[in-house]
Structures are given as structure tokens and as C-alpha cells.
Amino acid sequence: MRETPLSNCERQFLLKAIEEKKRLDGRQTYDYRNIKITFGTDYGCCIVDLGKTRVLAQVSCELVAPKENRPTEGILFLSLELSPMASPIFEAGRQSELLVKLNRLLERCLRNSKCIDTESLCVVSGEKVWQIRVDVHVLNHEGNLMDAASIAAIAGLCHFRRPDVGIQGDEVTVYGPEERDPVPLSIYHMPICVSFAFFLEGTYLLVDPSEREERVMDGLLVIAMNKHREICSIQSSGGIMLLKDQVLRCSKIASVKVSEITDLINRALENDRKARKEGGKFGFAELMAVQRITALKSDEVSIEMSDGDAGAPSVAITTESPPEVGRVPSPVVRAPGAGQVGESLENAWGLEQLEEEEDQPGDEVMDEGLEIKEENQRQEKSKGEVVVISDSEEEEVVILNPKTQVKESTLHASQSQPQSTGAAKKKKKQQKKKPVH
Amino acid sequence: MRSRLATTMEVDGLSAFSLREFGCEQNLLSRPDGSSSFVQGDTSVLAGVYGPAEVKISKEIYDRATMEVVIQPKVGLPGVKERAREQCVRETCEAALLSTLHPRSSLSLVLQVVHDDGSLLSCCLNAACMALMDAGLPMGCLFCGVTCAIDPEGHIVTDPTAQQEKDSRAVMTFAIDSAQHRVMMSSTKGSFSVNELQQCIAVSQRASEKIFQFYRESVRRRYSKTV
Numbered sequence: 001m002r003e004t005p006l007s008n009c010e011r012q013f014l015l016k017a018i019e020e021k022k023r024l025d026g027r028q029t030y031d032y033r034n035i036k037i038t039f040g041t042d043y044g045c046c047i048v049d050l051g052k053t054r055v056l057a058q059v060s061c062e063l064v065a066p067k068e069n070r071p072t073e074g075i076l077f078l079s080l081e082l083s084p085m086a087s088p089i090f091e092a093g094r095q096s097e098l099l100v101k102l103n104r105l106l107e108r109c110l111r112n113s114k115c116i117d118t119e120s121l122c123v124v125s126g127e128k129v130w131q132i133r134v135d136v137h138v139l140n141h142e143g144n145l146m147d148a149a150s151i152a153a154i155a156g157l158c159h160f161r162r163p164d165v166g167i168q169g170d171e172v173t174v175y176g177p178e179e180r181d182p183v184p185l186s187i188y189h190m191p192i193c194v195s196f197a198f199f200l201e202g203t204y205l206l207v208d209p210s211e212r213e214e215r216v217m218d219g220l221l222v223i224a225m226n227k228h229r230e231i232c233s234i235q236s237s238g239g240i241m242l243l244k245d246q247v248l249r250c251s252k253i254a255s256v257k258v259s260e261i262t263d264l265i266n267r268a269l270e271n272d273r274k275a276r277k278e279g280g281k282f283g284f285a286e287l288m289a290v291q292r293i294t295a296l297k298s299d300e301v302s303i304e305m306s307d308g309d310a311g312a313p314s315v316a317i318t319t320e321s322p323p324e325v326g327r328v329p330s331p332v333v334r335a336p337g338a339g340q341v342g343e344s345l346e347n348a349w350g351l352e353q354l355e356e357e358e359d360q361p362g363d364e365v366m367d368e369g370l371e372i373k374e375e376n377q378r379q380e381k382s383k384g385e386v387v388v389i390s391d392s393e394e395e396e397v398v399i400l401n402p403k404t405q406v407k408e409s410t411l412h413a414s415q416s417q418p419q420s421t422g423a424a425k426k427k428k429k430q431q432k433k434k435p436v437h
Numbered sequence: 438m439r440s441r442l443a444t445t446m447e448v449d450g451l452s453a454f455s456l457r458e459f460g461c462e463q464n465l466l467s468r469p470d471g472s473s474s475f476v477q478g479d480t481s482v483l484a485g486v487y488g489p490a491e492v493k494i495s496k497e498i499y500d501r502a503t504m505e506v507v508i509q510p511k512v513g514l515p516g517v518k519e520r521a522r523e524q525c526v527r528e529t530c531e532a533a534l535l536s537t538l539h540p541r542s543s544l545s546l547v548l549q550v551v552h553d554d555g556s557l558l559s560c561c562l563n564a565a566c567m568a569l570m571d572a573g574l575p576m577g578c579l580f581c582g583v584t585c586a587i588d589p590e591g592h593i594v595t596d597p598t599a600q601q602e603k604d605s606r607a608v609m610t611f612a613i614d615s616a617q618h619r620v621m622m623s624s625t626k627g628s629f630s631v632n633e634l635q636q637c638i639a640v641s642q643r644a645s646e647k648i649f650q651f652y653r654e655s656v657r658r659r660y661s662k663t664v
Contacts, residue, residue: 002491041479041552045511052467056551058511083509085485085547087468092507092547093514135512137549139483140466296655297460297476303595303643305454 003089006215014216018204024212025051030253032208035261037155037268043182044160048152051210052142057152058135059160063174066122066129074121075131076111078103080149086141102146105235106136109150109191109224113232116157117186123165123172130162132185143211146222150193155265159272160185191232192261194254196221202240207253221247223254227262454640456596456647461563461655463571469547471572475564477596479554482561484568488544496543502536505545508561511553521624522558526565529582529612529622533566535575544574555599556584558610558624563648570656579615581648583641584608587629593637595644609637613645615652 014024021029033051040046044059066073080103082090090096110116121130134156136149161182166173197209197217206213209220219238225231231251236242457478466472469485489502496503506527508519530546546568548561562582569576586597586605594601602608607627611620620638629637 040481041554045552047551054466056511056549060512081509083547083549084487084507084545085466085469085472085483085509085549088487088490088545092509133512137509137511139485139549140468142467292462293661294464294659295460295462296651296658298458298651298654300458301456301647303454303456303640303647305640305643 006212010212011216014212015199018199018206018213023206023210025210027208029205030207030257032257032260033210035151035264037151037265039155039159039268039272044156046152046156046159047139048148048155050144050148050151050208052140053144053148054138054140055145055148055152056137056139057149057156058137059156060133060135061130061160061162062133063123063128064131065127066125071126072122072129073118074129076116076118077131077133078106078110078136078153079134080106080136080138082138082141086138090138090141101237102149105146105193105222105224105233106149106153108233108235109193110134110153110157113189113191113224113226115154115187115189115191115226115232117188120186121162123167128172132157132160132162141211143214144195144208146193147195147208150191150224151261151265154190154192155268157185158187158190158265158269189226189228189230190262190265191224191226192258193222193224194257196223196250196253198238198240198242202242202246205246205250207257221250223251225251225254225258227259229255454593454595454644456644457598459563459648459651461567461651463567463655463659469568469572471568471570471574473564473567473571474551475560475567477556477560477563478598479552480556480560481551482557482564483549483551484561484564485547485549486544486568486572486574487547488572488574489539489542490545492541492543497541500537500540502534502539502542502544504531504534504536505543506530506548506565507545508548509550511550522561525558525610525612525622525624526561529562529580530565530569532621533576533578533580533614534569535577538575553599555597555602556582556610558582559584559596562610562612567652567655570652577616579649579652580612580621581615581645581652582610582612583644583648584610585637585641587627587633587637591633593633593640595640607633609634611638611641613642615645615649618642618645 017024023029025033027033033053034049036049038047038049040058042058044057046057048055048057064075067075080099082096082099082102084090084092116132121132123129134153136153138145138149161184163177163182164175164180166175166180194207195209197206197213198204198219198221199206199217201218206217209217214220217238219236219240219242221236221242222234223231224233234247234251459478460476461473463473464471465474466483466485469487471486472484474481474483492503496505504527506523508515508523508526510516510519526546526548530544534544536544546565548564550557550561559582562580566580570579584596584602585608586594586602587607587609588594588601588605594605597605597608605627607625607629609623609625609629612622613619614621620641625634
């Protein structure tokens with residue numbers, strides 16, 4: 001689906017409001033929307049809500065061979081997905097410009113800043129290392145996906161535990177969570193992206209732009225920073241000219257925001273750790289806002305099967321038994337590779353005619369299926385040779401035992417001849433079709 | 438065989454079948470026309486619906502709406518398993534929706550697996566139904582999904598966890614409609630007898646009553662004036 005374009009008056013309204021230092025959702029220039037970080041039941045599963053923007057991150061790991069030029073380093077793999085749930089303009093599996101840009105930014109923010117110790121992920125040098133995979137799914141697009149994605153990814157990495165590994169001689173054992181407690185990743189620092197939107201040739205600046213604001217902005221500056229005030233990556237897009245002072249001011253704002261967000265992540269991690277330690281319930285199911293009018297929870301319910309009918313067994317007894325398998329003409333196995341058009345289907349064409357004609361000889365039967373069966377049986381009696389029988393009305397009911405059955409097959413052929421005058425065309429068609437099969 | 442089933446019913450007492458606690462939240466995402474999250478025990482699925490909306494010309498159907506279902510796994514890209522589930526969900530939705538009321542338009546349903554702890558397909562179906570309801574799309578009936586597992590001793594477990602599914606001999610999922618409690622879709626894995634299948638269907642039909650009751654309560658709550 002195409003994106004609904006923003007009308008001129010909407011655009012002007014938004015810009016006018018920004019000029020007057022007002023934002024549609026009532027925030028101040030440097031305000032972030034509310035950030036909510038929740039962790040799932042799995043290790044490394046994290047949902048971040050940034051206002052109405054929602055992002056899900058899941059960290060997983062597997063043992064792989066390392067890269068040739070770095071035999072002692074583990075691998076960090078990042079993959080951001082724009083789920084079609086997030087916005088009608090996103091299509092599943094399509095590489096859009098936005099997707100590439102976000103993926104690249106996330107890689108620079110997390111991998112190139114070397115925030116996790118990849119050497120500790122080495123199991124056997126040059127043979128086996130852990131690959132840590134971070135899947136980020138955008139669930140609802142209401143602006144500033146980059147900040148939400150970076151928070152979700154780093155929070156997921158901090159929350160993640162990988163299985164413990166034991167090495168004895170050449171033997172590598174991966175312990176399950178029951179045998180040994182899984183170990184956390186060693187994380188050096190937590191880089192977090194902060195986005196700044198610029199309007200009217202860089203005159204006005206807003207932190208954490210919403211989706212509407214993103215559509216009228218002239219340029220975007222993304223700064224990835226950790227709480228030690230180290231800039232991990234910086235990117236300006238949209239082609240606006242920024243002054244040195246503006247960039248410095250942005251980096252100062254970013255450092256404040258980053259320390260706030262880092263605190264928030266740490267608090268969320270601490271809460272989750274406590275909940276797990278106490279053995280209480282944790283995960284998304286527990287975090288559902290039950291007080292909301294749109295939400296409802298029910299306790300475990302049991303299903304009574306007591307009243308009378310007891311359902312199934314009686315159904316099973318009373319229902320008609322399935323038709324006997326013998327009624328259906330058993331599939332005829334020809335020579336390997338041979339086939340026929342319309343095979344395995346019962347042919348109802350010209351049955352009556354056939355019946356009438358076949359009634360006269362007396363020894364034939366009414367039903368074609370039965371006929372085949374009978375013939376089959378007869379064959380079995382007479383030494384059980386291979387039979388090739390067709391259920392078509394044409395004459396190829398042949399290759400019977402030549403000694404005993406010649407008579408019958410010729411009889412058959414002669415019967416079919418008169419009625420197959422009309423079917424001659426059809427026969428041609430069938431023959432034409434054959435090579436296709 | 439029948440005698441064994443009969444004893445199973447007796448031995449287990451009749452309260453052997455139970456559904457894990459379940460929860461649902463509707464309208465939780467701002468962008469989609471309808472959204473819901475459905476939780477069964479630890480299994481959790483998030484659903485979003487867009488539509489009726491403009492349809493690609495190549496996918497246009499002249500007398501009804503085109504239904505698309507996408508299931509996003511949590512890790513990695515969607516594979517064959519997801520495709521199979523998508524088809525099950527799509528066919529159920531197509532049967533329930535009155536898509537002829539919106540010809541030449543698209544309905545797209547996106548399901549995101551948030552946590553898989555067994556009975557995933559039934560959770561997907563429930564989340565899908567709640568999201569379609571939230572989007573206000575016309576439906577002939579509601580539907581719900583129930584998963585049954587048969588353990589090696591022949592006992593039936595409803596709404597199994599991932600571990601129970603793993604230990605079981607057969608797993609079956611049914612989509613059941615709200616009007617006549619008939620089976621709309623079934624997806625089975627493993628081997629079982631005709632009797633066991635009938636028994637599972639009967640149990641699922643009973644379980645569906647509970648789920649429809651839950652649907653009703655949640656909608657009532659949503660449209661009530663006081664919380």
C-alpha cells in the first residue's frame with residue numbers, strides 16, 4: 001500500500017508549530033517520549049515502547065566456524081526487520097532504503113563500537129565460536145525507529161545469557177540450562193542512539209521526532225554515544241549544512257539523554273533479575289496492563305466433559321463407518337514411469353453405455369470398479385500375472401494372460417469400437433497430452 | 438481401543454482437560470486498523486490487521502477481498518513452517534470473513550510470534566480473530582483455535598506446553614466456529630486413531646465454548662462504560 005501523502009496545510013501547520021516552539025504531543029524541544037522497557041520469558045527478549053513506537057528485539061546464539069581472518073573472535077550479527085505490521089507501507093522481505101539505512105546505523109552503533117567482547121565468545125580457536133544474532137522487529141512505526149531499535153538491541157544483549165561450554169581435551173560440551181547456569185555476555189559499554197531532527201534549513205531542532213515530524217524534517221543527525229560520553233558513531237543525513245556549534249550542542253544533549261536511558265535500562269534489568277530470583281512470574285504475560293479497558297485476563301479454566309453425551313466416543317460409534325477400501329478401484333501399478341491422463345479418478349463417462357453392452361455377454365459386471373476387481377481376482381486365480389487395466393472407456397484393457405484371456409480382450413475391443421467413434425478425437429487429445437507427462 | 442478410552446475418561450476424572458490462563462489485549466498498536474495480543478500461558482502472539490485497503494492490481498479479486506497473512510518468527514526469516522501456519526490461518530480467516538462485502542480490496546493480517554511455549558497455531562488463530570474483531574471487519578462467525586496433544590499413553594492434553602507437545606505422540610489443532618461449534622480447519626501431526634480424533638474434536642468443541650465466553654467478556658468489558 002502506498003503511503004498517504006502529507007497535505008500542504010498539514011505540513012505548514014506542523015512547521016508553524018515548530019517555529020512557535022510547540023509540538024503536537026505537547027512535548028518540549030528536548031523531551032523524549034515515555035520509554036518503557038520490558039523483558040520476555042526468554043533470555044535476550046526485550047520489547048521497547050518509545051511513546052507509541054514499539055520494537056521487539058530477540059538475541060540468540062549458535063556455534064559456527066569463525067571468519068578466516070579472525071579465528072579467535074566471535075561474531076555479532078544484527079538484523080533489523082520492518083514488519084508489515086508496523087506500517088502499511090512496509091512490505092515483508094523487501095529491502096527498502098529505510099531498512100538498509102537503519103541496519104547500517106545499527107551495525108555501526110553496536111558492532112563497530114566493539115561494545116561486546118567478541119574474544120570471550122571463542123570456544124575453539126579457528127574452529128568454533130559463538131555467533132550472537134540480534135533480531136530486531138519493528139512492530140509499530142510512530143517515528144524515531146533508530147533510537148527504539150538501539151535501546152532494544154543493547155537491552156536485549158545485556159539481558160541475554162548464552163549456554164555454558166566446557167572443554168576437556170578435544171571434547172566440547174554445551175551445557176543445558178538445567179546442568180549449568182547460562183552465562184551473560186561481557187559488555188564493555190552500552191552505546192545508545194539519539195536522533196535530532198532539523199527543520200527550516202537547520203534553524204530549529206527537535207529531539208526524538210515523531211512520525212509526523214519526521215515527514216516534514218529537512219535533515220536528521222543521529223549520534224550514538226555511551227554513558228562515558230564517548231561518541232560511537234555519528235551520522236547526518238538529509239543534506240543540511242550544520243554549524244560546528246550545532247553539532248557540539250547536539251552531542252551535549254545526547255550525553256544527558258544517554259545517561260538517562262542507560263539508567264532506565266539498568267533499572268529494568270535489575271527489576272527483571274529480582275523477579276527471576278524470587279521465582280515469581282515474569283515475562284510479557286505478567287506485564288499486560290490489566291487495568292486497561294481493552295485488556296482482559298482469565299485464570300486457568302477446566303473443561304468439563306461430564307454432562308451426558310460425553311461427545312466423542314458416542315460420535316465415533318454412531319457415525320457411519322468409512323466406505324470399504326475395496327470399493328474404490330485399487331490403484332493400478334503400471335511399468336515404472338508410465339502414467340495416464342485422468343488416472344486414479346473414476347471415470348463416469350459413457351458408463352451406462354458400457355454397462356448395457358456389457359450386460360449382454362453376461363459374464364461381465366455392472367460397475368467398472370468392480371469389473372476391474374473381478375478381473376483382478378480372475379487374474380490372480382489364473383497364476384496372478386501382472387495386469388494392466390485402464391478405467392477409460394477405450395479399448396486398452398489388455399495385456400492379460402494371452403492364453404486364457406485373449407478371447408475376452410478381443411471381445412472388449414470389439415465392444416468399445418462402436419462407441420469410441422465419437423471418442424476418437426478425445427483419444428487423439430490424450431495421446432497429445434502424453435508426452436507432457 | 439474403545440474400552441481404553443473409556444477408562445481414560447474415568448481414571449483422569451473429568452477435569453483432566455484444562456486451558457492455561459489466557460489473556461488478551463486489543464487495540465494496543467496505533468498504526469494498524471486492528472490489533473491484539475493474545476497470551477496462552479507463556480505463549481504470546483501479537484496480531485495487526487490492515488484493511489480493507491487498496492490492493493495491488495496483480496492480487497486483485499473482482500468479487501471479494503484479497504486476504505494476506507504473514508507470520509513473523511521471532512528469530513530468523515520466515516520458513517516453510519511459517520508458510521504452513523500462514524495457510525492454515527488464512528483459510529480459516531477467509532472462511533469466517535464476509536469478504537464479498539469488500540471486493541477489490543486487500544485485507545492483510547500480520548502475526549508476530551512473541552514467545553512460543555506450545556499451542557502456537559491456536560494462539561495465532563485466537564490473536565487473529567481478536568484483531569479482526571478490533572478492526573471491525575464483517576464476519577459470518579467468530580473462530581478460535583484449540584490444540585490437543587495425545588501423550589504416549591493415549592491421554593489427551595488440551596492447550597499443551599512446548600514440553601508436552603514434544604513428549605506427545607500426536608498434536609492436533611482445530612479452528613472452531615462460534616455459530617455451530619463446527620471444525621473449520623484442522624492441522625494434525627503424528628499418528629492417532631479415528632476414535633482419538635473424534636475425542637479430540639469433542640474436547641476442542643467444549644474448550645472453544647470457554648474461549649468464546651472469554652471473547653464475549655473481553656468485548657463486553659471493552660464496550661462497557663465503567664472499568
